[in-house]
Structure formats: structure tokens, C-alpha cells
Amino acid sequence: MDATIRNTGDEVWAITGASGRIGTVLRQAMLPEVAHLVLIDVVPPQQLDARERAPHAELGDPASLRAALQGVDGVVHLAAVPDEADFHDLVEANVIGTYHLLEAARQAGVRRVLLASTGRVIGMYDVGERVDVTKPTRPDGLYAVTKTTVEQLGRLYAEKFGLEVVALRIGAFKARPAEARDLSIWVSHADAARAFLAAMRHEPITFETMFAYSDNRDGSVDLEAGRRLGFEPLDDAAVHREEIPGRPGPVTSGPMGGDLASPEFTLSKQRPF
Ligand SMILES: NC(=O)C1=CN([C@@H]2O[C@H](COP(=O)(O)OP(=O)(O)OC[C@H]3O[C@@H](n4cnc5c(N)ncnc54)[C@H](O)[C@@H]3O)[C@@H](O)[C@H]2O)C=CC1
Numbered sequence: 001m002d003a004t005i006r007n008t009g010d011e012v013w014a015i016t017g018a019s020g021r022i023g024t025v026l027r028q029a030m031l032p033e034v035a036h037l038v039l040i041d042v043v044p045p046q047q048l049d050a051r052e053r054a055p056h057a058e059l060g061d062p063a064s065l066r067a068a069l070q071g072v073d074g075v076v077h078l079a080a081v082p083d084e085a086d087f088h089d090l091v092e093a094n095v096i097g098t099y100h101l102l103e104a105a106r107q108a109g110v111r112r113v114l115l116a117s118t119g120r121v122i123g124m125y126d127v128g129e130r131v132d133v134t135k136p137t138r139p140d141g142l143y144a145v146t147k148t149t150v151e152q153l154g155r156l157y158a159e160k161f162g163l164e165v166v167a168l169r170i171g172a173f174k175a176r177p178a179e180a181r182d183l184s185i186w187v188s189h190a191d192a193a194r195a196f197l198a199a200m201r202h203e204p205i206t207f208e209t210m211f212a213y214s215d216n217r218d219g220s221v222d223l224e225a226g227r228r229l230g231f232e233p234l235d236d237a238a239v240h241r242e243e244i245p246g247r248p249g250p251v252t253s254g255p256m257g258g259d260l261a262s263p264e265f266t267l268s269k270q271r272p273f
């Protein structure tokens with residue numbers, strides 16, 4: 001099977017969660033690559049370029065998503081509750097919201113959808129284990145459970161309905177690594193942009209899963225799945241080790257999810273019943 005990099009210059013892409021941390025960075029990286037960008041967020045995106053539009057749409061309203069996705073070739077789906085929270089809220093935004101997004105994309109004739117997953121879907125593996133995308137998920141909390149479902153919704157929409165879907169398991173997205181755990185899970189802004197652009201351009205795609213991490217020398221996820229799609233990360237958290245308060249070494253024991261994998265963290269976010 002010959003791999004090709006698609007020329008996307010005349011395409012229209014949409015970003016959900018466009019006003020958020022990752023959305024703001026991807027918006028800048030993607031605008032030069034396409035004809036138009038459609039920005040979807042409950043927080044209105046600021047300072048629209050002439051080639052950007054921001055229709056009112058939200059995850060809870062599938063008809064609004066379908067209208068916003070008319071004429072769109074590719075979607076980057078970032079909008080979510082992005083961390084541990086009450087399970088009911090996580091399911092509504094991340095599971096039902098992603099179902100609405102995928103179904104709206106199918107109805108609107110979108111070709112490709114990139115889904116934001118997280119490294120926390122493998123957060124119960126011990127640091128030091130080498131994890132590739134073929135290993136079973138071991139979510140470190142209820143947020144991560146909803147993201148494993150996001151991945152499986154993507155697989156279903158690819159295999160049953162013919163959408164091209166890539167699930168990107170994003171690491172800790174920060175301008176610079178800020179704590180010991182980041183030495184293994186950091187993804188720089190530039191590498192995140194490289195990951196999403198590669199996933200959008202590569203063909204052919206049916207359903208793929210990849211890690212969107214920087215090339216951290218202390219990392220323990222296998223980046224080969226992304227490399228096969230053309231993602232070449234260029235940054236390494238260890239280069240910035242001296243800038244991290246306390247100049248820590250890499251974490252050498254415990255779950256990859258760190259403190260986020262503790263029972264207390266998850267329980268503290270749940271509405272009691
Ligand atoms: N920041 C990180 O280090 C990581 C993020 N991720 C995932 O990447 C994605 C983006 O994360 P961030 O940019 O950090 O989050 P963020 O919270 O900064 O941005 C999310 C955006 O989605 C919007 N949004 C939320 N609910 C919405 C709804 N119902 N309808 C429309 N828009 C809605 C919010 O207004 C916000 O602007 C999330 O799916 C998150 O789970 C995964 C791994 C690491």
C-alpha cells in the first residue's frame with residue numbers, strides 16, 4: 001500500500017474546542033494549510049481571519065454541528081471535559097458529544113475526523129513499560145475511560161460507516177515541561193501541530209491510533225504508529241530539564257498516570273450518591 005501525503009490547500013477543516021489550549025495552537029498551525037477553517041466552541045473564538053468562520057455550534061446540539069460541518073473535508077475534534085470530573089459530566093461531553101460529532105460528520109459527508117484521546121488511556125501501566133498502540137488500554141481514571149470510548153466510537157464510524165478516523169493519544173501539552181512526569185509524557189506545541197497535520201494529510205487511512213508525544217528520551221510510549229503516518233516529533237523534554245523547578249530526574253516507579261491515577265483523585269471529583 002503506497003502512502004501519500006495529500007495536498008490539502010483547497011480543503012476546509014473544522015476544529016472543535018478551537019478556543020481551548022490545544023485548539024488555539026492548532027488553529028494557527030492549520031490555517032496556512034487549508035482554504036478555510038471552521039472554528040467550533042461555546043467560547044467564541046477571537047480575531048477571526050478572513051478565511052475563518054465561527055458558526056454557533058456545540059456538542060450538545062447535533063443539528064448545530066451538522067450545519068457547521070456542511071462542506072467540511074476534515075475535522076479535528078478537541079472539545080471535551082479534558083480532565084477527571086464527575087462521570088456524568090464526562091459521559092455527556094466526551095462520549096455523547098463525540099457521538100454527536102461523528103454522526104454529524106457522517107451526515108455532512110466529512111471525509112476525515114481526528115479524535116483527541118489521551119495518554120491517560122494507558123495510565124495504569126508502570127513507567128518504564130514500553131507501550132505501543134496494540135497494547136490493551138488501562139485507563140487511569142473515569143476521564144480516561146470516556147476517552148477509550150471516544151477511540152472505539154471512532155473505530156466504529158470508520159469500520160461501519162467509512163469515515164477516515166485517527167485517534168491521537170495526546171501527552172502533556174505544554175509550552176515547556178514543568179514537572180518530573182513531563183520528562184516522559186510531554187508534547188510540545190510544535191510537535192502537537194506536527195502530529196495533527198500528519199494525521200490529517202496521510203493517506204490511505206481507515207482507523208488508526210497514535211501517540212502524539214514529543215520524542216522524549218525518557219519516554220515510554222512507542223511512537224512508531226505515528227511515524228508510519230508521517231509524524232516526526234522533533235522535541236525532547238530532557239533538553240529543558242534544567243528549567244523544571246528542582247531539576248528532577250525522570251519518574252522511575254508507579255503508574256504512568258502519576259498522582260492522577262490515585263483512587264483519591266477520581267473519588268474527589270464525583271458527585272456523592
Ligand atoms: N491539554 C492536554 O495536555 C491534553 C488534552 N487532551 C485532550 O485534548 C482536547 C483539548 O484539550 P485542551 O485544549 O487542553 O482543553 P481546553 O479545555 O483548553 O479546551 C477545550 C475547549 O472545548 C470547548 N468545549 C467544551 N465543551 C464544549 C461543548 N459542549 N461544545 C463546544 N465546545 C466545547 C471549551 O470551551 C474549550 O475551549 C481534549 O479533548 C482533551 O481531553 C488530551 C491529552 C492531554
Ligand SMILES: O=C(O)[C@H]1OC(=O)[C@H](O)[C@@H](O)[C@@H]1O
Nearest residue numbers: 082083118119120171172173
Ligand atoms: O496526563 C496528563 O498530565 C494530561 O492528560 C490529559 O489528558 C489532560 O487533558 C491534561 O490536562 C493532563 O495534563
